[in-house]
Amino acid sequence: MNTMHMNGEHDEKLLKAFGYLRTITPSEEFRGRARRSILAHPQNVRTPLVLRLFPRRILWTATAGATALLVMIGAYLAVPRAQLAFESEKLIREANEIEFSVKLNEAKYFEESAEVVSVALERLAASESD
């Protein structure tokens, strides 16, 4: 028993009273009966609040959608910034090259077409003079 610093008749009475309580035990009959009765009950299953609020199918769909979105965001964030910058420079360079080659083709076309046109005009002029 925990030590109580007491003395005298009343202290003894207190110690006796608490000592008496310490001798109290439940009966064997009650012990066995209660045990069987308690263990016959099922335990409460802990269900998360979200599962109680929404049907399982909706949760699966929402989870799959959220996962796909996270994967896309993750993939975007995984590409290094430097690489993105390099790729944009490369794109600009390619665009410029395409533009340059278009200009060259145009020049070539005008050069060739001018020659064809001048020949056609000469022929037309000759036929008119005839």
Add this chain to the structure above:
Amino acid sequence: MLDGEAQLIRKAQRGDTACFGELYDHYLPKIYRYIFAKVNHREYAEDIAHEVFLAAWKNLPGYRERGYPFSSWLYRIARNEIIDHYRLEKHHANVDELDPDAVHLASAAERELDLSLAWRTVKEAMNELTDEERDVLLLRFVNDLTPKEVAAVLGKSEGAVRVMQHRAIQDLKRRLVKNDS
């Protein structure tokens, strides 16, 4: 604390009845004693003890160890069940209802009577203490809980429990002197 208690609790949380049975066998006498001291009636004490362990078994999957022993959780359930008992049954324990024949005493008959009478006198004086002061005395001196464990049961600080204990003992002694005179 029971040997391997943490493992017993984990298994019982998964529905192992044998493991819960071990916890039940170990803690039932302590919890029963605490309840009996509060209600002073064998049948009420049995009913409440049954409810305590039923609630513990059902809610064990949700139990989380938070730095206090498992017993503190059981005493808290017991305390709430006793409060519910008084609220619902409108029954107020009376020292006259003490039923010495219904309790099992290890000591001889004369000593039993002497102890029982001492308890009657003290119980009468204790009825004039606050409910929390009674709890502190019973948990400390009958159930051997430490001030920290009592604090966990009552939801108070350890310091507050020590102060309440000191005040309750002084008050109880004063009342015993007064009742004798």
